[in-house]
Amino acid sequence: SQTIHQWPATLVQPVGSPLSLECTVEGTSNPNLYWYRQAAGRGLQLLFYSVGIGQISSEVPQNLSASRPQDRQFILSSKKLLLSDSGFYLCAWTVGGPETQYFGPGTRLLVL
Amino acid sequence: GENVEQHPSTLSVQEGDSAVIKCTYSDSASNYFPWYKQELGKRPQLIIDIRSNVGEKKDQRIAVTLNKTAKHFSLHITETQPEDSAVYFCAASKNDYKLSFGAGTTVTVRA
Numbered sequence: 001s002q003t004i005h006q007w008p009a010t011l012v013q014p015v016g017s018p019l020s021l022e023c024t025v026e027g028t029s030n031p032n033l034y035w036y037r038q039a040a041g042r043g044l045q046l047l048f049y050s051v052g053i054g055q056i057s058s059e060v061p062q063n064l065s066a067s068r069p070q071d072r073q074f075i076l077s078s079k080k081l082l083l084s085d086s087g088f089y090l091c092a093w094t095v096g097g098p099e100t101q102y103f104g105p106g107t108r109l110l111v112l
Numbered sequence: 113g114e115n116v117e118q119h120p121s122t123l124s125v126q127e128g129d130s131a132v133i134k135c136t137y138s139d140s141a142s143n144y145f146p147w148y149k150q151e152l153g154k155r156p157q158l159i160i161d162i163r164s165n166v167g168e169k170k171d172q173r174i175a176v177t178l179n180k181t182a183k184h185f186s187l188h189i190t191e192t193q194p195e196d197s198a199v200y201f202c203a204a205s206k207n208d209y210k211l212s213f214g215a216g217t218t219v220t221v222r223a
Binding site: 042043044094100101104105 | 158
């Protein structure tokens, strides 16, 4: 069966510091991968998605970037965090489209 | 792009009563409509989905209906229980790898 991992689970970072969040999927090949952000009490904002290694589509222009160095690994990065980057970051995967997206456990980021 | 509107934003029901959440979508090419439940502090989890070739789907106390002509779909929860309290998100997708989510409905089941 498929499993999705995210780490770290929680993170507290100062404004202006860099960020690296990692997502990995097990038990499937060539998944579509997604990064979402959810601000407190709000909905799901799609940040990036990838349909293959090295293929990244950006949905929202901001100070974040994404990379997919391996088939089942998706990384979200920032060079300098802003206060507004605080939120719950969710990675999701699916195979093909349109199909159900399955979410990882999430990373809760607080920028101070 | 696709625009999904969800109503109501909050819903309070007495335990045992039914809850109904409605969503409308803008793109007639959308053909897949999942519903997710998100408990406090947890990840969203799929509870039911429907495709455009089906008008209704039921799974125990949960059902979803789809009206393609009107471009709206609804989630029905019957005999609500305290564990049904959560935020519910609808979504719509066509063949472009992405889901467009509604803003969410916070459901509170009063004991």
